[in-house]
Amino acid sequence: MTPARRALVVGIDNYISYNNLAGCVNDARALAPVLARNEDDSPNFEVRTLTAPATTGRVTRDELLEALDQLFAPGADMSLLYFAGHGAQVGDGGDVVLVTTDATRQTPGVRFTEIMERVNDCTHEVAVILDCCFSGGAGGVPAAMSQGAILRQGVSMLTASRADQTSAETLDGRGQFSAYLEGALEGGAADVLGHLTLAGLYAYLSEAFGTWDQRPMFKANVDRLQDIRRCDPSVPLETLRQLPVWFPEADALFALDPTYEPDKRESNLPPNPEHEGIFKQLQKCQSAKLVEPAGAEHMYFAAMQSQACRLTPLGRHYHHLASAGRI
Structure with missing residues (x-):
């Protein structure tokens, strides 16, 4: 029986109270088909995409929360969240907010504590990939703590930068992290057997950035690594x-x-x-x-x-x- 796997891919370039971005929608549109199929074209994740192109599109806080509720609802064996857009630090506890189009000073978007509440309530495997500023802080917020562990069992997280860093865009309209991520997902991070895990993605991405660049972060609490994508083995x-x-x-x-x-x-x-x-x-x-x-x-x-x-x-x-x- 084929495992039930869901992925929510979010890219937001259009903001009312923040500067518009230029590469997040491009990143989401590039990664969605890669996540949807394995290299042999077999089904992988059932992908839902939320995008807000600059000046025309909208992804509101309510829309993102509703999509998150559906992503982490029962009935899946694994869920993956990818977010590209503005990130902001709020509060004294170091919480991170995924900023939505309708962000205001009081409600800038969806706090990561709100996401972790949904993650902790679900029972299946969860992978989170964040390409936004300050995303490394997401793994350390209070809601991510469970009996002394940074993340609950079965959760892994890959972020584009440390908690004190911003995330860069390229000159050709892509997030630097997500552009490298696409190459990793297309096979650059696969092992000899063709397995491509979040740990393998991190190993690939950490080598792509120098000591003067933003530094990706990886956190996990898992007893086995789930494949994010299957690639053709390098040796039959x-x-x-x-x-x-x-x-x-x-x-x-x-x-x-x-x-x-x-x-x-x-x-x-x-x-x-x-x-x-x-x-x-x-x-x-x-x-x-x-x-x-x-x-x-x-x-x-x-x-x-x-x-x-x-x-x-x-x-x-x-x-x-x-x-x-x-x-």
Whole structure:
């Protein structure tokens, strides 16, 4: 049975009492179709999009609250909230507000405490991605605290900046954080098996920003990482399952000789389709940093010089998964 997964994607450029923005609606429109389908085009999240283009659109506080009620209502296995727009710090407790089009001085939008009340009342997995100023403070507000934990069990959060930082837009009308996020979701942050989690997104995004830039933050209270999106494995699963066959022990060497290399004109050897097929798969593993030549600089020379190849530390990890029947 396919898991029920909902995503609410919000992008607000139009504001009455705040300066208009230029990239939030573009970000929402770019990310919505990526979240809706996995790389193999299978369904992922059922996405609802709320956008307020500059000068014409509106996303009011009431509309956002109603959409949040629907997002976190029973009947889902996982909910994801993405918000791009103005963020503001309010009150002495460091609460963060997701600013809506109709913001006023007294009611600037939806406080994150209000969002966390809904998150804590629901029972399914929740992921929150915020691309707004001061968004890092959202993980530390009082409503996010539950029995001493920053977030309740099953909740993870990725923010564009620390609690004391603003979030930048690019010259071509995108949020800098969300532009990198799109590349990560399209496969840049996927592991060898094609899993793409919020932790993987954070690892990718944290490398995209320098020490002088805004710094993304990641907080989670989970006992397992849910896939945000599934991408194609960088190495076919049937190849990964062969690792314990080719390497009976994780530190074993796989002996090569010229029969494995398809281009063996210098050796005058006849073709060997079986060996050449294995070598092609080993080269894919090398591209994914799972296998490396032993005693030679390249896999080609390892074969032509009758050397060997071996598993890298990452390769030994997937060897263990394959041996345990987890692939």
